[in-house]
Amino acid sequence: MPRGRRGGRVSALEGGPEEEAPQAAAAVPSALWASQLQPEPAAGQILLRGIFEIGRSSCDVVLSERALRWWPIQPERPAGDSKYDVLCKEEFIELKDIFSVKLKRRYSAKQQGSGTLLGITLFICLKKEQNKLKDSTLDLINLSEDHCDVWFKQFKKILAGFSNRPKSLKIILNPQSHKKEATQVYYEKVEPLLRTAGIKTDVTITEYEGHALSLLKECELQEFDGVVCVGGDGSASEVAHALLLRAQKNAGKETNHILTPVRAELPLGLIPAGSTNVLAHSLHGIPHVVTATLHIIMGHIQPVDVCTFSTTGKLLRFGFSAMFGFGGRTLALAEKHRWMSPNQRRDFAVIKALAKLKPEDCEISFLPFMSSQDLQERQSNQSLPLSLETNDQWQTIQGQILNVSIMAIPCLCSVAPRGLAPNTRLNNGSMALIIARNTSRPEFIKHLKRYASVKNQFNFPFVETYTVEEVKIRPRTNSVPSLEEDGQHATASENSFPWNVDGDLVEVASEVHVRLHPRLINLYGGSMEEMNDSKVNCNCL
Numbered sequence: 001m002p003r004g005r006r007g008g009r010v011s012a013l014e015g016g017p018e019e020e021a022p023q024a025a026a027a028v029p030s031a032l033w034a035s036q037l038q039p040e041p042a043a044g045q046i047l048l049r050g051i052f053e054i055g056r057s058s059c060d061v062v063l064s065e066r067a068l069r070w071w072p073i074q075p076e077r078p079a080g081d082s083k084y085d086v087l088c089k090e091e092f093i094e095l096k097d098i099f100s101v102k103l104k105r106r107y108s109a110k111q112q113g114s115g116t117l118l119g120i121t122l123f124i125c126l127k128k129e130q131n132k133l134k135d136s137t138l139d140l141i142n143l144s145e146d147h148c149d150v151w152f153k154q155f156k157k158i159l160a161g162f163s164n165r166p167k168s169l170k171i172i173l174n175p176q177s178h179k180k181e182a183t184q185v186y187y188e189k190v191e192p193l194l195r196t197a198g199i200k201t202d203v204t205i206t207e208y209e210g211h212a213l214s215l216l217k218e219c220e221l222q223e224f225d226g227v228v229c230v231g232g233d234g235s236a237s238e239v240a241h242a243l244l245l246r247a248q249k250n251a252g253k254e255t256n257h258i259l260t261p262v263r264a265e266l267p268l269g270l271i272p273a274g275s276t277n278v279l280a281h282s283l284h285g286i287p288h289v290v291t292a293t294l295h296i297i298m299g300h301i302q303p304v305d306v307c308t309f310s311t312t313g314k315l316l317r318f319g320f321s322a323m324f325g326f327g328g329r330t331l332a333l334a335e336k337h338r339w340m341s342p343n344q345r346r347d348f349a350v351i352k353a354l355a356k357l358k359p360e361d362c363e364i365s366f367l368p369f370m371s372s373q374d375l376q377e378r379q380s381n382q383s384l385p386l387s388l389e390t391n392d393q394w395q396t397i398q399g400q401i402l403n404v405s406i407m408a409i410p411c412l413c414s415v416a417p418r419g420l421a422p423n424t425r426l427n428n429g430s431m432a433l434i435i436a437r438n439t440s441r442p443e444f445i446k447h448l449k450r451y452a453s454v455k456n457q458f459n460f461p462f463v464e465t466y467t468v469e470e471v472k473i474r475p476r477t478n479s480v481p482s483l484e485e486d487g488q489h490a491t492a493s494e495n496s497f498p499w500n501v502d503g504d505l506v507e508v509a510s511e512v513h514v515r516l517h518p519r520l521i522n523l524y525g526g527s528m529e530e531m532n533d534s535k536v537n538c539n540c541l
Helices: 082-087 145-160 182-196 211-218 233-250 278-284 289-298 326-335 342-355 372-382 441-450 528-532
Strands: 011-014 046-054 057-064 067-072 091-094 098-106 116-127 133-141 168-173 200-205 226-231 268-272 301-311 314-319 321-325 360-368 395-407 431-437 463-475 497-501 504-508 512-524
Touching: 046 116, 046 145, 057 145, 098 133, 098 145, 098 182, 098 289, 116 145, 116 289, 133 289, 168 182, 168 211, 182 200, 182 226, 182 268, 182 289, 211 233, 226 233, 233 268, 233 278, 233 314, 233 504, 233 512, 268 278, 268 289, 278 289, 289 512, 301 321, 314 497, 314 504, 321 326, 321 360, 326 342, 326 395, 326 497, 326 504, 342 441, 360 431, 395 463
Parallel strands: 168 200, 168 226, 226 268, 268 512
Antiparallel strands: 011 098, 046 057, 046 133, 057 067, 067 091, 098 116, 116 133, 301 314, 301 512, 321 395, 321 497, 360 395, 360 463, 395 431, 431 463, 463 512, 497 504
């Protein structure tokens, strides 16, 4: 029986009406992508049973409702032969880990038609170490057209039953992200996987800042199952903001004054192609392109909390995190030096902002987070009807502040592997409020360096942390301190203060009100628990 080795000159795959698949990922031992062997899953009803060659061995293969299982067919051996027991050990993969199936054929230069059938190739999503996902393949070799046709159709029927997986996606690609590598990342790493999975795509390459926002306000999205952003934090935040604005408009809400926004209608996928990729890193636990793509293909959905940023009663934008003070001024400086590489302008801006380090005189009011258990305890202590219970215990801090961070997500990145807000989760209904009061420059630098280490970055007398639902920040000075040697302000507008909102510079002259809205958008990036539940026991991949 032909071996059908992957990578041969005459091997090809076909998926019925779909186009030929790209070169498959190299098969790897299962020990590399499964931290430990899992117990056999419940088989369920048997759908098909047949013989295929798998990894150079003829195998008895059983397809059930939830798993594909197989074991080598061996001649009879004496009872109790341990070597025989090892050779006949059953292997399996769960069907929920398969994302595509193709017919495998061999073509030759002289041959006409569809080529010689070799069998079936399954494309599989595998869990590796450190939250990483990997695509791999499993070849089921059998030369019978009728036999393979029956199995191929059954696999296609099973895959069609995963209704949560997207079939059509709108792709927003920012070609200027990082070192202008986003286009290459998409067409070399992302698009081949989407095509293999049979997902239709419509790609728009953005041409200017705000292009994604204007596009998503007007374009027809009914034909798409989701939107994917290929870029950095600025691009991802802009697309998320656009999807949420569109949802408010479709719901008939006034977008300038939003107290209770409605959820975004389509899920958003994030392909990390920027310089920091805080959003994608926080979502997936790792800024890995293939991992992000496979989460999208598999339809893994994670609801995520979102903040609204408002001033004088008007919505500024939706976002996930923000910094005011040192963090805002550093970004304002970096934006003035866009001609530098991302790492160079980041380091330059940090050094310059530290050299001119000055506090802001401001007033910070916040509403502490109260869980349902806290509210119940408060109600029992005060003997009031639960319907009358509201959390109106606003607290206020005044004084000289070096930096304020407001995070609805952990904000993982390369310079803060534990996260800027390591105790925050993606959807726990609260924000982290981190306040750095005025202190000496050396002490503040020690605080910043702690983000890159395993030590507690908040273990300083001048750092305060709170878990909150709402925050109001009101500067009590008229203008920001000058950071430029020629006396010009670091921002483009006088009497305004720079904010860093998801890596975007936002200038505001008055109080900013930040309010958290639980689970306001769905992102492609299923929970780590769901990923860890994936069961694979296969030594031939």
